Amino acid sequence: MQKYSIFNLVKNAFSNHENWDLAWKDPTPKKEYDVVIIGGGGHGLATAYYLAKEHSITNVAIIEKGWIGGGNVGRNTTIIRSNYMYDDNALFSEFGMDLWRKMSQDLNYNVMFSPRGIINLAHSDAQMNVYARRGNSMRLNGIDAVLLNREQVKEIIPMADFSENVRFPIFGGLMQPSAGTARHDAVAWGYARQADSMGVDIIQNCEVIGFDVSNGKINGVRTSRGDIKAKKIGLCVAGSTNILAEKLNMTLPIETHLLQACVSEPVKPVLDRVVTFGAGHFYISQSDKGEMVMGGDLDGYNSYAQRGNLPTLQHVLTEGVAMMPFLSKLKMLRTWGGIMDMSMDGSPIIDKTHIEGLYLNCGWCYGGFKATPASGWTFAHTIAQDRVHELNSGYSLNRFSTGHLLDEKGLGTKTWIS
Amino acid sequence: MLHIKCPHCGMRSQNEFSYGGDATVKRPELGKEVSDQDWDNFVYNRKSLRGKHWELWQHLSGCRQWIKVERDTSTHEIFNTLKATEEIS
Numbered sequence: 001m002q003k004y005s006i007f008n009l010v011k012n013a014f015s016n017h018e019n020w021d022l023a024w025k026d027p028t029p030k031k032e033y034d035v036v037i038i039g040g041g042g043h044g045l046a047t048a049y050y051l052a053k054e055h056s057i058t059n060v061a062i063i064e065k066g067w068i069g070g071g072n073v074g075r076n077t078t079i080i081r082s083n084y085m086y087d088d089n090a091l092f093s094e095f096g097m098d099l100w101r102k103m104s105q106d107l108n109y110n111v112m113f114s115p116r117g118i119i120n121l122a123h124s125d126a127q128m129n130v131y132a133r134r135g136n137s138m139r140l141n142g143i144d145a146v147l148l149n150r151e152q153v154k155e156i157i158p159m160a161d162f163s164e165n166v167r168f169p170i171f172g173g174l175m176q177p178s179a180g181t182a183r184h185d186a187v188a189w190g191y192a193r194q195a196d197s198m199g200v201d202i203i204q205n206c207e208v209i210g211f212d213v214s215n216g217k218i219n220g221v222r223t224s225r226g227d228i229k230a231k232k233i234g235l236c237v238a239g240s241t242n243i244l245a246e247k248l249n250m251t252l253p254i255e256t257h258l259l260q261a262c263v264s265e266p267v268k269p270v271l272d273r274v275v276t277f278g279a280g281h282f283y284i285s286q287s288d289k290g291e292m293v294m295g296g297d298l299d300g301y302n303s304y305a306q307r308g309n310l311p312t313l314q315h316v317l318t319e320g321v322a323m324m325p326f327l328s329k330l331k332m333l334r335t336w337g338g339i340m341d342m343s344m345d346g347s348p349i350i351d352k353t354h355i356e357g358l359y360l361n362c363g364w365c366y367g368g369f370k371a372t373p374a375s376g377w378t379f380a381h382t383i384a385q386d387r388v389h390e391l392n393s394g395y396s397l398n399r400f401s402t403g404h405l406l407d408e409k410g411l412g413t414k415t416w417i418s
Numbered sequence: 419m420l421h422i423k424c425p426h427c428g429m430r431s432q433n434e435f436s437y438g439g440d441a442t443v444k445r446p447e448l449g450k451e452v453s454d455q456d457w458d459n460f461v462y463n464r465k466s467l468r469g470k471h472w473e474l475w476q477h478l479s480g481c482r483q484w485i486k487v488e489r490d491t492s493t494h495e496i497f498n499t500l501k502a503t504e505e506i507s
Contacts, residue, residue, distance in 0.1 A: 242464070242465065242466040242467075242468070243468055246465065246467075251459065251463040251464065251465055252463060252464075253458075253462035253463055253464070254464065254466065255439070255464050255466045256466045256468075256491070300436075300437045301437040301473065301489075302439075302440075302466055302467075302471055302473065302491045303491050303492075303494070304468045304491050304492040305491070305492055305493070305494060309419050309420065309432065309494075310419055311419055311432055311433050344461075344462045400458060400461075400462045400463075401454055401455075401458050413461060413462065414439065
């Protein structure tokens with residue numbers, strides 16, 4: 001594989017850039033692999049990459065129904081953070097932050113990681129107290145957190161509504177300066193290119209039709225491009241988790257929901273942080289192209305549509321305008337939706353299953369993109385070693401039976417039902 | 419936007435309703451021995467079907483009654499609605 005470098009850029013300029021290697025191949029599926037990863041999204045591609053890199057397992061196939069990076073890794077609002085209170089979430093996410101910082105070098109692909117900081121706004125004294133507690137927990141886990149008062153927030157984001165006479169006045173906020181954004185497509189392509197170069201087969205347009213399970217062991221998978229044998233299979237299919245679980249006769253603590261996002265027309269640089277509204281569910285950042293990138297609540301009812309309805313979008317943008325009134329002057333350029341694997345406590349699952357050789361990675365709710373490297377790393381470890389790593393030990397499937405829920409928001413089950 | 423036919427009020431817009439999840443989930447019977455697995459299935463585990471799905475909605479900004487709605491989760495088409503007390507056939 002050609003390395004992406006200034007030297008190769010100049011060299012290829014002499015041949016009008018017509019002789020670059022393909023970033024990844026288009027192989028025909030083999031009859032058998034050591035490991036098959038189902039789902040060619042960010043998490044699946046990262047898992048294959050770390051299987052090859054950290055565990056020297058290269059006889060791996062990624063099978064993807066559509067095209068790689070066509071699901072949620074290309075549909076999110078690109079926010080990367082580790083501002084969690086609970087140890088399991090905080091340590092897992094902060095491990096991921098380290099991988100993010102090194103990712104462009106590691107993958108030889110510019111993922112445009114931009115650690116611009118995230119501010120969660122507070123709109124009451126009580127919320128300031130909650131943020132102080134969360135910030136302290138983060139700092140105890142080695143994560144940077146700064147509690148900002150109203151004046152400090154005003155210095156950073158003067159375009160927010162700081163008038164006194166509003167329904168949700170800004171009292172202050174919690175900032176994680178090391179949080180940020182990255183170019184999401186580049187993350188998928190970077191992992192794909194490196195995984196491919198180490199021998200992983202990326203098989204697109206290949207739908208899973210069923211599984212070959214006998215005596216409690218997985219033997220392989222039946223696909224639209226033929227049967228593929230494998231003693232280890234990893235499920236990394238986000239919004240399609242319930243569909244594949246049904247083929248395995250499993251019922252999971254997961255509901256599938258629709259989440260929308262949108263971007264405005266591009267404007268000159270105005271916002272250099274990620275900001276979240278504290279009195280609802282709304283988050284915003286500005287892309288390098290100048291578009292305001294925004295998202296918020298789920299549509300609220302089970303959906304596989306990858307296409308949303310207007311009332312939710314209207315609700316979300318109302319919150320945006322309450323927080324930053326200038327948004328009302330902007331035209332919306334694009335809106336889109338993706339399907340989320342919503343777990344019952346809001347935290348993910350990376351675990352073994354009751355079927356030997358079948359591994360599960362799902363339940364990412366609103367936060368799948370930022371978890372891409374840590375999820376891939378720990379899932380690869382879980383598959384290669386056939387045991388969970390300390391970092392994903394909290395993300396067990398049986399925590400719902402044992403009562404060890406990771407309900408970061410403290411809202412109980414089905415937090416999306418309001 | 420969804421348009422849901424409330425069995426009490428007639429056709430109304432989605433804005434008047436709130437969602438209540440899978441309508442086929444049954445609470446374990448009182449007074450009987452209930453296994454942990456039964457509780458798990460009632461509280462946490464969901465099939466979350468793609469295609470026809472019976473679900474609960476509440477006509478919150480209307481008659482405030484809970485109703486059952488049969489909706490396709492991939493096309494959003496609504497086939498049928500029932501009162502909460504009516505059994506799904």
